Amino acid sequence: MSTSSTDSATTPDTESCPCGSGKTHADCCGPILGGAPAPNPEALMRSRYTAYVKRHYIHLERSLSRVQRADFSSADAKTWAESSEWLGLKILDTTGGGPEDQVGTVRFNATFRTSGEEREHLENARFIREDGRWVYDGLVIEKAVPVRHAEPKTGRNDPCPCGSGKKFKKCHGIAA
Numbered sequence: 467m468s469t470s471s472t473d474s475a476t477t478p479d480t481e482s483c484p485c486g487s488g489k490t491h492a493d494c495c496g497p498i499l500g501g502a503p504a505p506n507p508e509a510l511m512r513s514r515y516t517a518y519v520k521r522h523y524i525h526l527e528r529s530l531s532r533v534q535r536a537d538f539s540s541a542d543a544k545t546w547a548e549s550s551e552w553l554g555l556k557i558l559d560t561t562g563g564g565p566e567d568q569v570g571t572v573r574f575n576a577t578f579r580t581s582g583e584e585r586e587h588l589e590n591a592r593f594i595r596e597d598g599r600w601v602y603d604g605l606v607i608e609k610a611v612p613v614r615h616a617e618p619k620t621g622r623n624d625p626c627p628c629g630s631g632k633k634f635k636k637c638h639g640i641a642a
Contacts (some may be wrong), residue, residue: 484519507563507570507593542562553577
């Protein structure tokens with residue numbers, strides 16, 4: 467697998483980092499793209515975004531957990547990266563990821579343009595430590611919250627709540 471000529475190695479030290487941190491590339495994602503371990507999940511998330519911008523496919527693969535690497539396709543990553551204009555990254559929230567933590571999450575919004583259409587990728591990403599390094603481990607799947615009706619269900623023979631004066635079964639309760 468190879469990277470393109472726009473690798474982080476050719477990025478000027480004074481260029482702003484594409485991840486939106488406000489730091490220079492050399493003081494932000496550059497060292498992580500070069501192989502240094504990310505200090506926390508947010509830094510790894512920022513470097514993964516920057517890897518798409520800079521087309522650094524080796525970093526995209528090596529920053530995945532073992533489970534995620536099993537499904538990684540360099541060709542798919544390259545297609546997405548090169549068919550998109552990367553517009554920005556916003557970190558919305560982080561949890562965990564401290565020096566003693568083994569798990570952390572980063573909720574983020576990445577905007578990009580593809581086929582002339584601006585799009586957003588909103589994700590709550592899970593990161594874990596593997597062999598002492600932070601790696602991307604996939605999406606956080608939110609548990610569904612059951613819907614609970616505040617009022618009792620309208621019975622078939624109750625008056626219709628619409629106020630028509632008809633029984634519910636003869637008004638809005640008619641099966642379509």
